[in-house]
Amino acid sequence: MCSDEKEYNLSRRFENHARMFERKASILLDVMYEQNEKHAMDTMDQEVTVFGVKTNPLSFAYENLMYDVLAHPCSQRRMDVIWHKKTKREENEAGCCPSRCTVCDLSPKTYYCINYVMFFVALVLYSGFVLTSVSDPSYKRVIARGMEYSVYIWGFGDFIAEYLPLFVLLKLIPQLKFRRFFFKLKLQLNDFWNAIDLLSYIFLAIALIVRHAGSSENLTYSRRIFAVSLLIMYLRFLQAFMMIRTFGATLIMIKEMLKDLITFIWLAIFVIFGVGIYYHANLWPDHVYIFGDGSLGSWRIWKIISLPYWQLYGEPNEEYISGKDQSDCTNITSIWSSDPSQERCPREDWTVVLIAAFYMLFSNLLLVNLVIAMFSYTFGRVKSNSEKLWMFERYVVIKDFEYRKPSLINIICFLSYIISCLFQKCKNRVNNNQGKKETSENKKEEKKDLKKFQKIMATRVVYAQAEHVLRTAETDSM
CATH class of the missing domain: 1.20.950 (Fumarate Reductase Cytochrome B subunit)
Incomplete structure (x- = not known):
């Protein structure tokens, strides 16, 4: 077995394992939410340290594209709480707890x-x-x-x-x-x-x-x-x-269709350049001034790609392609060679007409219909999962504005925060010594209750899965 195939199989195994983990997480969330809605919602936003990184289940689900977990009613209700109520900012780790203005x-x-x-x-x-x-x-x-x-x-x-x-x-x-x-x-x-x-x-x-x-x-x-x-x-x-x-x-x-469009552009750009160079080489042979007078707008590259590009939309440009358009141009070599701004008349070449016919057949019937088919597939895929995708994007917006302040307000708030820190830092050092003990004890009790709840829920999930396996085995044996 070659190394590429091994890597592919390993990647598929990891992907299947990730999906299995997501299903088990959804089952655990179902049981927790049925037993105690409040504890389950608090658990989804509780920060823990994993491998030296602070995170919470909602952030972990977002970072690993776990759509089912973020779309769960428990996660959505927790996000509703964050969205509609005042955010609970963590106290400054340096002991600075300024009294901020309402805005x-x-x-x-x-x-x-x-x-x-x-x-x-x-x-x-x-x-x-x-x-x-x-x-x-x-x-x-x-x-x-x-x-x-x-x-x-x-x-x-x-x-x-x-x-x-x-x-x-x-x-x-x-x-x-x-x-x-x-x-x-x-x-x-x-x-x-x-x-x-x-x-x-x-x-x-x-x-x-x-x-x-x-x-x-x-x-x-x-x-x-x-x-x-x-x-x-x-x-x-x-x-x-x-x-x-x-x-x-x-x-x-x-947004998803734009990804398909970018893929289509990468496919079409090489065809457009190839056909455009063929057109230009035979309609305007031995054209010396490819870069015009040096300015970006006078580069000949725009003339090369313009004809095949507009043909994608059904504009044949027959007069140019056949070489019959002799207006606003010159055939005198000394004139167009000495003045790059002077347009040169195209020559007649039957092979250009033939290539143009095959190109328009290929581009309009194959390439354009290909991108339409890609759009249709993407529309159907997104439509069937639109609720989960929307809830996923909704989480991004909510978490963004949980800490983000609008422009101008953020500058004012940042300055007021710094000033308040400078004035209250010493005061907080004295007051926090007394309040920290009570606060820390209350937080410890809350964490203990929440951990007990999580352990009980995990045990029940294991028992529920075991019962499900036994019932399946009994059904198969009958």
């Missing part, structure tokens, strides 16, 4: 609503800035500067809200053993919405640098980059509908 200690649902209201306002300001105020004459107006710098401040605060919790883990790396940190980073970047967020930040930062660090000639480039960043931000705003069950399932379908 810094709201429920995740309230933070979620505030976040997207402010996001919408930022979109309006950003749109107004891109449409009217990128050029120098408009930039002199106070309202234009206000719109622009409001977007910068909001973007900075939003970036902090999105990625600061991840970077804070750097100080915990000795406990997390590096692997945990990079796993969290990979999990963050692999999420579709986080990738969209990161793209919008990157384009906004590039546009800011090009606009203020370059000359006035770069205003056109900065406007284009600002517009791309704004377009991505509009796509980001779609996440606001994720918590609505109907819209959330639709967004999941779109």
Whole structure:
């Protein structure tokens, strides 16, 4: 047996073992939830240390894609408690327990609503800035500067809200053993919405640098980059509908279909380049200036891919392909060779027409129908599991806004937290010595009760499984 086959079999065994573990976890959760709903819900959010890593069953189920566990009524009810009620923040490990203002200690649902209201306002300001105020004459107006710098401040605060919790883990790396940190980073970047967020930040930062660090000639480039960043931000705003069950399932379908579309693009891009080069080599033979006059927009690569690309959508471009379109071009070699901006007339070549006929047959009947079939399969797969997938994405949003504050508010709360820490650190050292004893004793009693409950439930699950096996054996023997 070859090594690849061994690795494949080992991978399948691990996958089957993981699925078996998920089924047993679901059975255990069923029994726990039937016996005591409150203890079962508390267990799902109870942090434990496993191999030096702090985690809880909900986080473990999310990180290992255990959809059935997250979709269980016990998990969903626990998430409802987190979503609607005030979050129970852990006390600062350094002994700093500041009295925070009300706006810094709201429920995740309230933070979620505030976040997207402010996001919408930022979109309006950003749109107004891109449409009217990128050029120098408009930039002199106070309202234009206000719109622009409001977007910068909001973007900075939003970036902090999105990625600061991840970077804070750097100080915990000795406990997390590096692997945990990079796993969290990979999990963050692999999420579709986080990738969209990161793209919008990157384009906004590039546009800011090009606009203020370059000359006035770069205003056109900065406007284009600002517009791309704004377009991505509009796509980001779609996440606001994720918590609505109907819209959330639709967004999941779109996200999964985008994966199929990317796969299709990778298949189609080589065909497009191959056909495009054949077209160009025979319609415009021995074309010297492949890079035009040096600017990106004048590169000949765009002409090479444009004809086969639009043919994917049924546009034959017959006049170009047959070489009959002689308008706005020249056949005089000395003219087009000395002036790269001058368009050269295509030549007639019957092989190009033949290749175009076969290409359109292949692309329109095979490639396009292939991606339609992929979309249909993905739609059916997601539709049958839409509830579980939506509950999985819902957990991501709830856990995100359990600790995340909206842009601008997070900056204010962070500053107030630091100031409160400085003033109350000494006071807490005195008061905590007395209160810690009572609190620790109460927590120990609660943990003991919860552990007893968990042991009883585990024993009952084992007995239930044994009875199920015996009944199955008796039935088979009869």
